[in-house]
Each structure stands twice: as C-alpha cells, then as structure tokens.
Amino acid sequence: MKTLQPRSILLKYWRYLFWSGPILTVMGISAGMVSGGWTSIPLGLIISGIVIIGLWVVFLGRGGNSQQPQFWNRRSTQVSTNVLVSTIAVFVILGLINFMVSRHPTRIDLTEGQLFTLSPESQQVVQSSPAVKVWIFDSQQNSQDRDLLENYQRQNPKFSFEFVDPEANPGLANSFGIKNSGENRDVYLELQSSKRRQFVQSISPQTRLSENRITSGILQLTSDRRSKVYFLQGHGERSLDAGQGAISQAAQALKDKNFVGEPLNLGLTEKVPADAVAVMVVGPVRPLLEAETKALQDYLNQGGNLLVAVDPTIKSGLDNLLNLWGVKLDDRVVINASDRQVRGKGPTAVVIAQYGEHPITRDFRNSNSIYPLARPLEITPVPGVQSTPLLLTDPNSWAESNLKEQPLKLDGGDRPGPIALGAAFSRQVTPSAQPSPSVSPSPQASGSPSPSPSIAVSPSPSPTPSAAPFVQGARESRLIVFGNSSFATDGLFGQYLNGDVFVNSVSWLSQQEQQPLSIRPKDLKNRRIALTNEQASVLGFIALVAVPLLGLTSAGVVWWRRR
Incomplete structure (x- = not known):
C-alpha cells in the first residue's frame, strides 16, 4: 500500500480549504457595510480571506507530479490570468472614472434648445446668491419641477428645496400663510440667513415652475431694496395699526410678499415719494383736496400706480381724476339677490363668484369673495386706456338707489346687474419734468349713468382700437378701483379670496412681473x-x-x- 506524504495530503486537500478564503472575504465586506464602519473585525476577516487565497495560489503552482507542468507554466493558467487581470483593470478604471465624476460632476446638454440647462442669467444669479431655499407646498413631487430645482442646486450647493405636504404639516403651511385652492399649489423662496420669504408663483398640473419666476424671485429676495407702497392718510382712511376697521392684516400680508407699507400724508408733502411703486387710497371718509388730487395725477403721469377703494355715499374728491381713466363711482348700493348670501350680513353683502380675465383674478375660478356694502362702477371707453372689470356680480343683483324703501326691489332709478365692483386700468405715459395739466372731467367719461350694465362696454382686457401706440421712453401707468374698502379690513381679509384680491392687486400695480431680467422660455421643437x-x-x-x-x-x- 502506498503511503501519502504529509505534503501530498496538504496539496490534495488544499483546494477544499480554498473556499474559506472567499467566504471570509465576503463576510468581512458584508460586516463592514452593514455596521457602517470598518472596525477590526471586518478588516480581520477580509485580510484572513485574502491571505488564504494567496497561499492557495502559491501552493497550487508547486505540483507533486514531475510529469505534469506546474500550474503557472500551463497555457490555460496564463490565458486565465490575462483575462482576470484585464477584467480587474477594467473595473478599476470604471471605479476611478465614477469617483472622479462624483467629485467633479459635469452634465452635457445635447438638445438643440438647451432644454435641460439654466440660462446664463440664471446661472450667474444663483452662483452669486447666498443660501436660498425653495418651499413647494405640494404633496406630489413633479419630476419636471424637481429637475429644474436640481439644475439650480448644481450651480450652488447652498441652494436647497423641499416639497411639503400642507395637510401633513399644517403648522409650517400656516407660518407661510399658504392658501392652496383647487389645483393651485403655492411656491415660496426663503433667505436662510434672515428667514425673509418671497412668494414665487402658484403651480398646477397646467402651470409648472418657471425659471424666470425663480431667478427673479432670488434677485428680489437677496436685494437690499424692497418695494415701497404708500397708504394715503389724513382723510379718515383705514388704519395700518390693528383696531376696528383697520387693514393691519393686509399690511402684514404685503410685508410677507417683500413689500414695505408706509403712511403718506399729501397735506404735509407736495408730491408722492419717488420710491413709491404704488399708492393706496383705502376707505377715505372725507374728500381729498385739489392739491392732493393733483399730486396723485402727477404721480400717474410719471408712470405711477394707484389703488382706490371707496365705500358708498363717500365723496372722495377723486371723481375728476377717475374720469380721465373712464371710470365713475356710482352713488347707488349693490344688492345681492342671489342664493349666495352671507348669514347675518343682509342683502347688501355682495358675494362675488365671477371674475374678469386678468392676471389679478386669473386663478380664482368660481371661488367666492365678500364685499359688504359696495357701490358699483361705471366704465366708459377712453382712448389709450385698457380697462378690465375684475369683480362681477350675479345677474340677479342690482344697484339700489333708495335703501329706505322696503322691501328692496328693482324699480325705477335702479340699475340691473351684472355690475362691476372692481376694475383694472392701464395706459402708456411718457414721463416728463413738466407739470401735468389740471384735472378736469374727460368728455369721453362724462354723461349720466346708463341703466344698462356698465361692464358691457369693455369686457375684454385687450386695448381699445384707439389706444396710443408705444413710443420710446414710455412707461405703463396702472390704476385699480374698488367700490368697497371693507373687504380688506381685519377679519374679512382672511375670509375666502378677499386677501388674494387685495394682495394680487398690489402685486400687479407694482409691475413686478416686468423684471429687467428677461429669460426666454425654451421651446421644444417638433421633430416628429x-x-x-x-x-x-x-x-x-x-x-x-x-x-x-x-x-x-x-x-x-x-x-x-x-x-
């Protein structure tokens, strides 16, 4: 019987011991990845496995049969080694490439219109901006919006964004004053250092995040200059401080939109301050003086913006100024005869559910807003003035000329609906250093009230055919008129769409949508x-x-x- 030497026994069974090497190596790698740290135990297992595999390779080349070529001298071994080394080299090269890409990411946009690349203006703005965060109050994460925000984040690591479900996190949504309605979802920008916040836009399935809006919002938020709006005082107007009939909530909402609201007394100053983006005349109870009206007219002639909200039976002293724009404040009171009446308010509390086609009311659809004790507007076409009714009453409503008559009904002297309670106007003006002409009634705007609905004369936001053409150096002046001021007072401001009507009106007056930074939308060409x-x-x-x-x-x- 042939006796095997210990060395022969070791070589014979060594191939079975080889499998402990890969097993120990895999155990060590798994332990290190699961534990999250490469401690002594995972490293020891990996080293043990590598040592066993190395010893196996060394002993395998020392065969005991002299008639057979040694392992390393075999042609199959050489070929297999070459394949193994080549495979390892490919994996190492791929690993190094991925490591370099992760450390220095670079994207190449091969689309013709650079659809997936930020414009040079946006890149410059976001690269130089401090830490800014975008809050999207939507439970659904749209892939298109996320790709756009990730493009911003690639330009500046300090740029961040977060999708928030307002129903799951109502506290955070309330701190931003979120009022998501219908399919619309609000988007805000926040400056991380000062926690200043800026409304960007509302998104919906039809309207996605806009690069122009985000970049312009970053410019406004990071700028030291904030838009100033002045509230006229001295004639019993609504107070900016909290109290009965005040508009402190409206002033705070404007502050949240990056506006600065300050009082203005034209009896103490000769003209409107040059930094005013808009002037508000909200709820006067005494008429303005002629000099004050002229100061407002001069301001409008220089491209200024004015909001007028006057309650019924009040003589504002602004009739001649408003006539130049083709609008007159009717002395009658609107009666709400529809089924949508506010409990406890009576028929003089008008509920508006129909709105004009205008940027201010574009997203309101059939939502309600409330206007207790409102007066109608009479709109007359004026050459060069673009007019758009904003708030339209129910067809069953009417303008009552005698509230003492009971029961209230539509009769002689009354004006049938639908009626405009608010309207927006714009015109091109050429600023000059010369004083404006004295305010006098416009021939086009004069005349007695017509029994027919005044909104029918200008149902479209398009300019009238006789509108003055745009000339070099011209600016747009804007005017908004409401036949009610109580809709913006504390208590009513937060109900329904009242606050949105007021804030959107101020935003439109400020002309913030006309930013000096203009980014052309990227068009996807049809290659089908x-x-x-x-x-x-x-x-x-x-x-x-x-x-x-x-x-x-x-x-x-x-x-x-x-x-």
Missing part, C-alpha cells in the same frame, strides 16, 4: 415625422417582415455552406 397610411404600412412591412426574413435567409445560407 408625419407619415401617410401607405408609408406607415411599407415601413411596418420592412421592419417586421423584410428585415427578419433577410436575417433568417442569410443564416440559412451560411449554415448550408458550412455543412
């Missing part, structure tokens, strides 16, 4: 090929029949010839 039915049939036959048949025929010919 239009095929006729015959062309589609031929193409389908070639792809599904001809090409596969040609391949099978070629394979059959090659097989036959080799046979």
Whole structure:
C-alpha cells in the first residue's frame, strides 16, 4: 500500500480549504457595510480571506507530479490570468472614472434648445446668491419641477428645496400663510440667513415652475431694496395699526410678499415719494383736496400706480381724476339677490363668484369673495386706456338707489346687474419734468349713468382700437378701483379670496412681473415625422417582415455552406 506524504495530503486537500478564503472575504465586506464602519473585525476577516487565497495560489503552482507542468507554466493558467487581470483593470478604471465624476460632476446638454440647462442669467444669479431655499407646498413631487430645482442646486450647493405636504404639516403651511385652492399649489423662496420669504408663483398640473419666476424671485429676495407702497392718510382712511376697521392684516400680508407699507400724508408733502411703486387710497371718509388730487395725477403721469377703494355715499374728491381713466363711482348700493348670501350680513353683502380675465383674478375660478356694502362702477371707453372689470356680480343683483324703501326691489332709478365692483386700468405715459395739466372731467367719461350694465362696454382686457401706440421712453401707468374698502379690513381679509384680491392687486400695480431680467422660455421643437397610411404600412412591412426574413435567409445560407 502506498503511503501519502504529509505534503501530498496538504496539496490534495488544499483546494477544499480554498473556499474559506472567499467566504471570509465576503463576510468581512458584508460586516463592514452593514455596521457602517470598518472596525477590526471586518478588516480581520477580509485580510484572513485574502491571505488564504494567496497561499492557495502559491501552493497550487508547486505540483507533486514531475510529469505534469506546474500550474503557472500551463497555457490555460496564463490565458486565465490575462483575462482576470484585464477584467480587474477594467473595473478599476470604471471605479476611478465614477469617483472622479462624483467629485467633479459635469452634465452635457445635447438638445438643440438647451432644454435641460439654466440660462446664463440664471446661472450667474444663483452662483452669486447666498443660501436660498425653495418651499413647494405640494404633496406630489413633479419630476419636471424637481429637475429644474436640481439644475439650480448644481450651480450652488447652498441652494436647497423641499416639497411639503400642507395637510401633513399644517403648522409650517400656516407660518407661510399658504392658501392652496383647487389645483393651485403655492411656491415660496426663503433667505436662510434672515428667514425673509418671497412668494414665487402658484403651480398646477397646467402651470409648472418657471425659471424666470425663480431667478427673479432670488434677485428680489437677496436685494437690499424692497418695494415701497404708500397708504394715503389724513382723510379718515383705514388704519395700518390693528383696531376696528383697520387693514393691519393686509399690511402684514404685503410685508410677507417683500413689500414695505408706509403712511403718506399729501397735506404735509407736495408730491408722492419717488420710491413709491404704488399708492393706496383705502376707505377715505372725507374728500381729498385739489392739491392732493393733483399730486396723485402727477404721480400717474410719471408712470405711477394707484389703488382706490371707496365705500358708498363717500365723496372722495377723486371723481375728476377717475374720469380721465373712464371710470365713475356710482352713488347707488349693490344688492345681492342671489342664493349666495352671507348669514347675518343682509342683502347688501355682495358675494362675488365671477371674475374678469386678468392676471389679478386669473386663478380664482368660481371661488367666492365678500364685499359688504359696495357701490358699483361705471366704465366708459377712453382712448389709450385698457380697462378690465375684475369683480362681477350675479345677474340677479342690482344697484339700489333708495335703501329706505322696503322691501328692496328693482324699480325705477335702479340699475340691473351684472355690475362691476372692481376694475383694472392701464395706459402708456411718457414721463416728463413738466407739470401735468389740471384735472378736469374727460368728455369721453362724462354723461349720466346708463341703466344698462356698465361692464358691457369693455369686457375684454385687450386695448381699445384707439389706444396710443408705444413710443420710446414710455412707461405703463396702472390704476385699480374698488367700490368697497371693507373687504380688506381685519377679519374679512382672511375670509375666502378677499386677501388674494387685495394682495394680487398690489402685486400687479407694482409691475413686478416686468423684471429687467428677461429669460426666454425654451421651446421644444417638433421633430416628429408625419407619415401617410401607405408609408406607415411599407415601413411596418420592412421592419417586421423584410428585415427578419433577410436575417433568417442569410443564416440559412451560411449554415448550408458550412455543412
């Protein structure tokens, strides 16, 4: 019987011991990844496995049979080693490439219109901006919006964004004053250092995040200059401080929108301050003096913006100024005869559910806003003035001329609905250093009230045919008139869409949508090929029949010839 030497026994069974090497190595790698740290135990297992594999390779090359070539001298070993080394080299190269890409990411946009790349203006703005965060109050994360925000984040690591479900986190949503309505979802910018916040836009399935809005919002938020709006005082107007009939909530809402509201007394100053983006005349109870009216007219002639909200029976002293724009404050009171009446307010509390086609009310749809004790507007076309009714009453409502008559009903002297309670106006003006002409009634705007609805004269936001053409150096002056001021007072401001009507009006007056930074939208060109039915049939036959048949025929010919 042949006795095996210890060395022969070791070589014979060494191949079985080899498997402990890979097992120990895999155990060590798994332990290190699971524990999150490469401690002594995972490293010891990996080293033990590598040592066993190394010893196996060394002993495998020292065969005991002198008639057989040693392991390292075999041709199969050399070929296998070359393949193994090549494979390891490929993986190492790929690993190094991925490591470099992760440390220095670079994206190449090969689309013709650079659809997935920020414009140079946006890149410059976000790269130089401090830490800014975008809050999207939407439970659904739209992939298109996320890609746009990630593009901003690639330009500046200090730029961040977060999607927030307002229902799951109502406290955070309330701190921002979120009022998501319908399909609209609010988007805000926040400056991390000072926690200043800026409303960006509302998004919906039809309207996604806009690069122009985000970049312009970053510019406004990081700028030291904040837009100033002045509230006229001295005639019993609504107070900016909290109290009965005050508009402190409206002033705070404007502050949250990056506006600065300050009082203005034209009896103490000769003109409107030059830094005013808009002037508010909200709820006066005494008429303005002629000099004050002239100061407002001069301001409008220089491209200024004015909001007027006057309650019924009040003589504002602004009639001549408003006539130049083609609007008159009717002395009657609107009666709400529809089924949408406010409990405890009576028929003089008008509920508005119909709005004009205008940027201020574009997203309101059929939501309600409330206007207790409102007066109608009479709108007359004026050359060069673009007018758009904003708030339209129910057709069953009317303007009552005698509230003492009971029961209230539509009769002689009354004006049938629908009626405009608010309207927006704009015109092109050429600022000059010369004083404006004295305010006098416009011939186009004069005349007695018509019994027909005044909103019918200008139902479209498009300019009138006689509108003055745009000239070099011209600016746009804007005016908004409401026949009610109590809708913006504390208590009513937060109900329904009242606050949105007021804040949107101020935003439109400030002309913030006309930013000096203009980013053209990226258009996706249509590259589709239009095929006729015959062309589609031929193409389908070639792809599904001809090409596969040609391949099978070629394979059959090659097989036959080799046979």
